[in-house]
Structure formats: C-alpha cells, structure tokens
C-alpha cells in the first residue's frame with residue numbers, strides 16, 4: 127500500500143510517499159480501506175520530531191483520524207462487517223491506503239461524505255472530553271475557545287452552541303473572526319488588534335479551552351467566574367505562567383488538561399460511545415457540520431502541511447486517498 131512517511135524530522139518537504147505492506151488486523155481490530163484522512167496540528171509536531179506515536183504504532187506515518195470502508199475484521203470483533211462505512215480515531219499511521227484500528231474506536235459514517243467524516247474523530251473526541259467531561263460545560267454558561275477558526279476551534283464553537291452555551295472565541299484575523307461568529311460565537315476577538323482579557327473581564331467566563339498557554343495562562347485565570355474551569359490541550363506559547371493559589375482557592379477554580387493520543391484503548395472506546403450517543407445525532411440532524419475547507423491528494427501531504435503551518439487555513443484540511 128502507499129503511505130506518507132516522515133523521512134527525517136523537519137519541514138513539510140520531509141513527507142514522502144513510500145510503499146509498505148498492508149497491516150493485518152489483530153484480535154478486536156478491523157482493517158480499514160481509507161478514503162480520506164484528516165490533518166491535525168499534532169501531525170505537524172510529529173513531523174518535526176516533537177510528538178512521538180504511542181508504542182505499537184509506526185513512528186514515521188502521521189494521521190490520527192480516517193474514514194473509509196471496513197475491509198477485514200480480526201478475531202473477536204462484533205460490531206462491524208466488511209463493507210461497512212466508518213470513521214475512526216487512530217494512534218497514528220492514517221496517511222495511508224489502509225490502517226488497522228481497535229473496533230471500538232470506529233464510528234458509523236454519520237452522513238454520505240467520507241471527506242467530512244475523516245475530519246471528525248480527533249477533534250470531536252478532544253472537544254468532548256475536555257470541554258464537556260473535564261470542563262463540565264453546561265447550558266447558559268459562558269465558554270471561551272482560543273484559536274476559534276481552527277479544527278478544534280470550529281468544532282468547539284459549534285458543539286458548545288448546540289448544548290446551549292454562550293460562546294466567545296479568539297482568532298488571528300477579521301476573516302477568521304467572521305467564521306467564528308458564523309459558526310455560532312456571539313463575539314469573536316481578533317487578538318492581533320484587541321485584548322481578550324479587557325473585553326471579557328466584565329462578562330466573565332465559566333469554561334476556557336486553551337491550546338496557547340504563555341501569557342494567556344494568567345489572563346485566562348483572571349477572567350474566570352467563581353467555580354470556573356480552565357482546560358489545557360496544548361501550550362504553544364509555553365507551559366509556564368503565574369497565578370496566586372489563594373485566588374484559585376477563593377474562587378474555587380479548576381485547572382486541568384489532557385492529551386488524547388496516549389490514553390488507553392478502553393478510555394478511547396468509552397469516549398467513542400459517548401460521542402456516538404451525544405454528538406452523532408447533531409451531525410445527522412444537520413445542527414453540527416465539520417468545516418472542511420481544503421482537500422489534497424495523499425501525494426500532496428507536504429502542501430497540506432504547508433497550508434496549516436502558514437496559519438492561513440480555517441477549519442479542517444483533509445487528504446483524499
């Protein structure tokens with residue numbers, strides 16, 4: 127089969143097509159013939175050598191989410207049959223013609239589009255766990271997402287709106303702010319022109335999803351309501367910030383975070399079940415739609431990474447296989 131490999135840690139040019147044997151499904155696994163593979167920011171970190179794949183997953187093939195058709199079922203699988211259309215969360219190796227995955231990490235295609243379905247698992251699983259399970263976002267609460275126009279951001283805005291929260295977002299251009307507001311944010315803040323802390327201080331926020339870190343850490347804490355929750359999924363501007371423990375105690379704030387990729391198979395399976403129960407109906411009824419804005423053939427994975435690295439994209443980028 128054809129795959130995209132990381133030939134050595136580096137820029138987008140290190141991604142090259144190579145030939146590899148089609149993997150065989152082990153117990154509880156299925157083999158998927160991939161039609162489309164979603165691109166996520168962590169793939170870029172893996173390409174640069176900063177985000178190793180978990181044990182048992184090829185280190186040199188990126189790709190955390192795919193959609194396609196089940197080709198073969200391993201021993202002990204119960205739910206799927208060859209010919210079923212699914213999307214799946216992978217530990218890696220999704221930029222390929224085939225992938226094996228635990229059957230519990232597959233979900234039925236929620237519509238007709240493999241391209242849209244490939245853009246769902248990594249972002250939805252991440253948003254569901256961090257915003258709704260850890261962040262406990264509830265109806266009528268105020269939610270802030272930083273980087274609102276990206277893959278995670280466009281998903282978080284729509285889901286938070288679907289569940290009745292008031293959404294605020296930050297983004298790096300007026301065009302990206304418009305997209306955030308079109309997706310359901312009541313106010314998007316262009317962080318290159320305005321200070322989100324100044325704008326949101328009076329209103330206050332209940333739950334913040336942050337992948338930025340750095341100076342945002344202290345600012346986030348200052349705008350949280352009593353009982354507020356701050357959830358980190360990355361810290362691209364740095365992981366260290368300053369806050370007063372007494373302030374956290376007095377306002378009963380919760381600071382937490384997580385990384386999805388290294389979590390065990392049982393956790394991902396239970397997350398898949400929750401996502402199917404709570405989010406799949408929203409996709410099927412058209413209340414939530416993945417924001418796929420660019421597609422590239424598998425051979426052009428370098429170009430797709432360049433687009434994400436430029437930060438000029440909005441929503442999700444998908445490879446067509």
Ligand SMILES: NC(=O)c1ccc[n+]([C@@H]2O[C@H](COP(=O)([O-])OP(=O)(O)OC[C@H]3O[C@@H](n4cnc5c(N)ncnc54)[C@H](OP(=O)(O)O)[C@@H]3O)[C@@H](O)[C@H]2O)c1
Pocket residue numbers: 165166167168248249252272273274275276277278279296297298299302337338358359360361362363384385386387434437441
């Ligand atoms: N912990 C987990 O389990 C997990 C899982 C998946 C993703 N993530 C993290 O979530 C973040 C978003 O991922 P994604 O796939 O949605 O990426 P993405 O589509 O590239 O979205 C990132 C957004 O953040 C904004 N941003 C603000 N400051 C930035 C900076 N210094 N560098 C890069 N982007 C910046 C970008 O545009 P503007 O700046 O122009 O607004 C962009 O819209 C990434 O940091 C990723 O590592 C974590």
